[in-house]
Amino acid sequence: xxxxxxxxxxxxxxxxxxxxxxxxxxxxxxxxxxxxxxxxxxxxxxxxxx
Amino acid sequence: xxxxxxxxxxxxxxxxxxxxxxxxxxxxxxxxxxxxxxxxxxxxxxxxxxxxxxxxxxxxxxxxxxxxxxxxxxxxxxxxxxxxxxxxxxxxxxxxxxxxxxxxxxxxxxxxxxxxxxxxxxxxxxxxxxxxxxxxxxxxxxxxxxxxxxxxxxxxxxxxxxxxxxxxxxxxxxxxxxxxxxxxxxxxxxxxxxxxxxxxxxx
Numbered sequence: 001x002x003x004x005x006x007x008x009x010x011x012x013x014x015x016x017x018x019x020x021x022x023x024x025x026x027x028x029x030x031x032x033x034x035x036x037x038x039x040x041x042x043x044x045x046x047x048x049x050x
Numbered sequence: 051x052x053x054x055x056x057x058x059x060x061x062x063x064x065x066x067x068x069x070x071x072x073x074x075x076x077x078x079x080x081x082x083x084x085x086x087x088x089x090x091x092x093x094x095x096x097x098x099x100x101x102x103x104x105x106x107x108x109x110x111x112x113x114x115x116x117x118x119x120x121x122x123x124x125x126x127x128x129x130x131x132x133x134x135x136x137x138x139x140x141x142x143x144x145x146x147x148x149x150x151x152x153x154x155x156x157x158x159x160x161x162x163x164x165x166x167x168x169x170x171x172x173x174x175x176x177x178x179x180x181x182x183x184x185x186x187x188x189x190x191x192x193x194x195x196x197x198x199x200x201x202x203x204x205x206x207x208x209x210x211x212x213x214x215x216x217x218x219x220x221x222x223x224x225x226x227x228x229x230x231x232x233x234x235x236x237x238x239x240x241x242x243x244x245x246x247x248x249x250x251x252x253x
Contacts, residue, residue, distance in 0.1 A: 001212070001216075001235055004212060004213055008216045008219075009220055010216075010220065010229065016123075018117065018118035018119075020095045021095075021096075021117055021118065023086055023087075024084065024085055024086060024087050035236045035237065035238045036237025037234060037235070037236045037237075038234070039204070039232055039233070040118075040234075040235050041118050041122065041231070042229065042231055042232070043123045043228065043229060043230050044229045045226070045229070046223040046224070046225055046227045046228075046229075047225065047226070048225045049225065
């Protein structure tokens with residue numbers, strides 16, 4: 001997603017992992033961890049001249 | 051052999067139905083348990099201010115199905131126009147409307163027209179207002195350069211065409227406009243069995 005935002009023309013792209021995000025069901029959480037699934041907060045800016 | 055484009059379109063149609071079904075179910079049965087945390091418990095976990103959750107309509111809070119808190123970094127200012135992509139029952143739109151004030155404007159976009167009506171009713175119950183447009187995130191029903199800020203919460207990950215969604219976000223933002231959204235990302239390529247299963251993908 002980070003790269004996608006930059007490739008589309010966004011600047012000042014930042015990301016931070018959402019602390020505390022997890023799935024309620026342990027089996028889903030285990031699968032999510034196996035795939036490196038995380039919740040992330042992204043911010044980005046459309047350039048003033050873009 | 052099935053045309054890959056036709057196959058994707060078919061899968062997207064099924065996914066659209068599954069997304070509508072799942073999130074409408076959360077809105078109509080917030081007391082039920084889902085495999086993700088939702089409602090006030092989730093909002094508190096993600097740092098939503100207690101005052102917001104106390105002030106917002108109970109139905110909007112109970113139906114909250116976000117994966118984080120875009121308000122932590124949205125830096126909304128009075129008078130700004132905010133688009134809430136995938137506005138659901140409207141909690142994030144309502145909070146945004148409080149932050150931009152009466153001189154600002156909040157426009158929700160949701161796949162499900164029933165959720166648009168619910169969000170608008172929830173906003174009205176708090177004495178604020180939002181507009182809500184039925185539409186897909188891959189073809190956002192808004193003019194170019196509409197928004198000062200776009201917020202979204204656990205929605206973009208539901209799309210098969212994320213590049214298209216990001217292009218749409220760029221299009222509807224004014225030059226100098228900002229994005230603040232939370233989303234689910236995966237470090238590894240998801241297996242084809244997950245990609246081809248609308249129930250799992252909609253989750």
